[in-house]
Every structure is written in structure tokens, then in C-alpha cells.
Amino acid sequence: MYEAAEFVITVIRYLFNGYCLCLLFREFMKPKIRQKTINNFLVITAWLIIKMAVRFAMYANLQSVLEMEMPYFVFKLIVIYFIGIFFYQGSQPAKIFVALLFVALDSIFNQIGYAVMLFWNYGVDKLSEVIYNTTIIPTMVKYIDLLAEVIIEILLYLSVKIIIRNHSRPIEGSNTKETIFYTLPAFMGALTAIIFRFIIAVINKEHHLVYYDNYMEIYLFITLISVVVWLAILYSFKLQQEMAGLQEERTQKNVLENQISQMENSMLEMERFYESVSHVKHDMKNQMSVMEKLLRERQITENEEITGYFEDMQKTLMNLEQKIHTGNVVSDAVISSKFYYASKELKGIHLEADGFLLTDKVHVRAYDIGIILNNGLDNAIEACRKARLKNQDKELYIKIKSFWKQNMFFIEIENSFDGEVKWGKDGYPCSTKADSKLHGIGLKNIRYCALKYAGDMDCIAEKGRFILSVMLKG
Numbered sequence: 001m002y003e004a005a006e007f008v009i010t011v012i013r014y015l016f017n018g019y020c021l022c023l024l025f026r027e028f029m030k031p032k033i034r035q036k037t038i039n040n041f042l043v044i045t046a047w048l049i050i051k052m053a054v055r056f057a058m059y060a061n062l063q064s065v066l067e068m069e070m071p072y073f074v075f076k077l078i079v080i081y082f083i084g085i086f087f088y089q090g091s092q093p094a095k096i097f098v099a100l101l102f103v104a105l106d107s108i109f110n111q112i113g114y115a116v117m118l119f120w121n122y123g124v125d126k127l128s129e130v131i132y133n134t135t136i137i138p139t140m141v142k143y144i145d146l147l148a149e150v151i152i153e154i155l156l157y158l159s160v161k162i163i164i165r166n167h168s169r170p171i172e173g174s175n176t177k178e179t180i181f182y183t184l185p186a187f188m189g190a191l192t193a194i195i196f197r198f199i200i201a202v203i204n205k206e207h208h209l210v211y212y213d214n215y216m217e218i219y220l221f222i223t224l225i226s227v228v229v230w231l232a233i234l235y236s237f238k239l240q241q242e243m244a245g246l247q248e249e250r251t252q253k254n255v256l257e258n259q260i261s262q263m264e265n266s267m268l269e270m271e272r273f274y275e276s277v278s279h280v281k282h283d284m285k286n287q288m289s290v291m292e293k294l295l296r297e298r299q300i301t302e303n304e305e306i307t308g309y310f311e312d313m314q315k316t317l318m319n320l321e322q323k324i325h326t327g328n329v330v331s332d333a334v335i336s337s338k339f340y341y342a343s344k345e346l347k348g349i350h351l352e353a354d355g356f357l358l359t360d361k362v363h364v365r366a367y368d369i370g371i372i373l374n375n376g377l378d379n380a381i382e383a384c385r386k387a388r389l390k391n392q393d394k395e396l397y398i399k400i401k402s403f404w405k406q407n408m409f410f411i412e413i414e415n416s417f418d419g420e421v422k423w424g425k426d427g428y429p430c431s432t433k434a435d436s437k438l439h440g441i442g443l444k445n446i447r448y449c450a451l452k453y454a455g456d457m458d459c460i461a462e463k464g465r466f467i468l469s470v471m472l473k474g
Helices: 002-028 036-058 066-087 092-128 136-166 176-200 217-297 304-320 329-345 366-390 442-452
Strands: 201-203 208-210 350-355 397-405 408-416 456-462 465-472
Touching: 002 036, 002 066, 002 092, 002 136, 036 066, 066 092, 066 176, 092 136, 092 176, 092 217, 136 217, 176 217, 329 350, 329 366, 329 397, 366 397, 366 408, 366 442, 366 465, 442 456, 442 465
Parallel strands: 350 397
Antiparallel strands: 201 208, 397 408, 408 465, 456 465
């Protein structure tokens, strides 16, 4: 009966072991077969067949078990690596990392189970010297050993789930140094487990010899070290992910600061330019009035060519007049240019900025307002373009307004969109463009400006409309 129970539990263990391997691979790369269930079934089946074949081959001669520890370690690495090649899409460093990580966790837990088993058997032997009726003790020990193997698989599953939960930055695209940092703890953990196995027991020419039978503490000591190595693997992965996140945030911050600095210079140039344009328009109007008066006094206005020339100049000046009046030349220029672009690209779009006004009460630098409007309107135009591609008859609009609430100044940009939005972990929409690292920073630019004025940013998506709300302490 025990042999049947041992076989069933062993098969279940190997199946569960293969499922943990699937979870780990699936987290770091995509399966080649679209049906995930079929892909998982093939991987688990392949793993079960390999594990059962190795079990029968190794345990046919118990004296060769320890001698095969290192070859078996290398064999498992190669098998898992080729499983990654045949069933998953991903970089080679990622596949090597998954193979090392899984083998390390599996080896460590097997080592813990082996040390605990020896410790338990040592205690049972001591107990048998006291208790005379020992017929039930060997059977009890065997079933407890099976239970320990089940617990080991549960710990492996929990470890894989912890790795998955801490995985926030992709291993794909990591450079050589980062790859080494990821794989080194797992590799050291696996080697530590193998070394401890050789410390506990060796093979002599005649039989399997277990050392330190007279030192019960050695088993507890090795178990504690194995637990420490296990925790070190989990913590090192979490630490490396956090370091990668900090590095990415630092890079993004530098990019944002550079962009904002460049936009600040552009806004200042734009402000000076439009001020000069305003002066030129004012002077031209005065000069044309004088010239028209002189021509009228000399009765030359009947000439059709001269009359047409002056009419064309008047039309040109009318076109130069700003149709947007917010109280600030920079925001006038940004909104006018974005609205002009939107009207050319998206026929029939309704554009409204009558509710947006900047007064002397708003103590926010002009270029910060320009950055908010520039990025916000770019996102709004992009959302309207996507909505039009999805539905050619959809009515499009972009509205800008501002208002005061207590001592906070609010800027709201509302636009129509296709109703589909993917939210990131930071609570803001993710970029849908191919290179999100380069293009998905518009909202970050806006939020960066808002934080400078003790404010923040919020996004609302509901019923086919998207609202970007920026709060500033004006």
C-alpha cells in the first residue's frame, strides 16, 4: 500500500512541479502556442516524463545517487533551457535565468527536505531505543516523509508566486551586467544545495555512508543555511527589480527635465516672437491707415489694382489676428496652433477654449502653462484621431476650461475618445504607441509641472469622453 501511495504522490509532485515551471516561464516570456492550456499541458507532460525517467534511472542503483548529483543538476538546467526554446518566445538570457532560478529553488527545497528527513530519522532512532513497540514507527516515518515532500512542493509554488509578484521590470533587454546580477544568486543557491548534499553524505565503495549521525545539530544547521539561501534568492530578485525601477525612474526624470528645459526655452522664444508680431501688426495697421488716408486725399483709390492690393493686405492682417484670447500670449499661441492642426487633420471637429482664461491672479509661469497645454492637447488630438479611425461618423470635440476652487487653479481638457483605455500601475493611462518609453511621457511632463506648484493631475474616462484635470496652487 505504501508503494502505491508513494508512486501516486510522486506523480502528483512532478505534475505540480511542472505547473510551477509553467508559471515561471509564462511570467517572463510568451508561449509559442496561442492556446495557453495546450502549451501548459505539453510542458507539464514533458516535465513529468523526464522526471519519472530520471527517477527510475537514478534510483535503480541507490549507491549512484550522490555521484549523479552534479550531472543531474546540469541535466535539469539543459532540459529547462530547451523547454524554454521549444515552447516559449524570449531572449536567451531570460531563458537561462528561468532555468537557473527554478533549478536553484528546486535543489534548495530538496536539500531542506533531505536534511529534515535525516534529522527526523535520527530522532526516530533515538525514540526507538526508548519505546519497545516499534512496529508502527517505520511506517509512520515513511508517510511523514511523503508529507514532507508535499510541503516542499507547496513551498516551491509559494516561492514562484513571490517571484511573480515582485516581477515589475522585464528581464528582456537587460545588459550583460544586469543579467549576471539576476542569475548569480540563483546559481549560487543551486551550488550551495549540492555542496550541502555532499557534506551530509558520501559514497564509499560498499554502501551509502551518512556522516554526522552522532551530531544531530548539523542537520538543523544545514537546514537553517538552506532557508537563508532561499530567502536571499527571493530578496535579491526583489532588490534587483527595485534597483532597475529606480534606474528607470532616474532615466525618465532626466529625460523629463531635459524636455521641460527645452520646452521652457521654446516657450520663452515663442512669447518674445508673438509680442514682436503684435507690435508689427499694430504698426502695419497704423501705416496702412495713413497710406489709405493719403491715397484717398489724392483720389487714387479708384485704381482697382491698388484697391485690391490693400484689400489683400487687410485680409492678411485679419488672418494674423489671434482668435484665442486667454490673457497670455504663450497659451494663446499654443492653443491656436494646436486647434489649427486639429481642424486640418480632423474634419468637423468642434474646438472650444472660451472657458479658459488666465488672469493676473494666476501665479504660474507661462512656460509651465504652455507645457501643460501642449502635452494635454497633443494627447487629446491623438485620442480623437483614434476615435475617428474606429468610427468615421463619430462626432469629435476638444474643450478647454479653467476655474478656481478655493485657492487652487484648475485646468481641464476634455475630449472625445474611443472608450478604450489601458491604465498603468501608476493610475494613469498607458501609451498605445509602439515605443511607450519615448512617447508615453506627456502625462508625466504635465504631472511634473503640477507638482512644482503643490498640485497634481487626474484622469477621468467615462461614456466616450476623457477629462484631464490639472490642479495648481495659483
